Amino acid sequence: MAFLVPSQFSKDVNSSIVSFNSSNLLAEQLLDLEEKRTLEAVEMIIGVNIQDRVKNQTMAKELTNMNMLLQGQVFDVMDVGADED
Incomplete structure (x- = not known):
């Protein structure tokens, strides 16, 4: 979580210009993240990698279950076809 603190406030309430003291800190933290420096x-x-792995494992299980259901339906269709012959 990052907190951005304005370094100066305009007396004009409608002013959209505000500068932040922590913008350099935020840029440094992003660089640290990109370069894995800390x-x-x-x-x-x-x-993030662990979350991705868990999500991928869950998706793989769901695909395996769907595949088994589809195979079961194919076998049912084949059984019906064999019974008609």
């Missing part, structure tokens, strides 16, 4: 960046990448 422990936190590596932990975040590992966490």
Whole structure:
């Protein structure tokens, strides 16, 4: 979670120009993440990889179940066809 703190406020309420002190910090943290320079960046990448692996395993199980159901339906159709002969 990142907190951006305005470094100066305009007296004009409708002004859309606000500069932030932490924009350099945010850019540095993004670079750390991209280059895996900190422990936190590596932990975040590992966490994302674990989530992806779990999601992929779940999808593989669902596809296996769907495949088994389809095979069962094919065998049923083949049995009906054999009974008609």
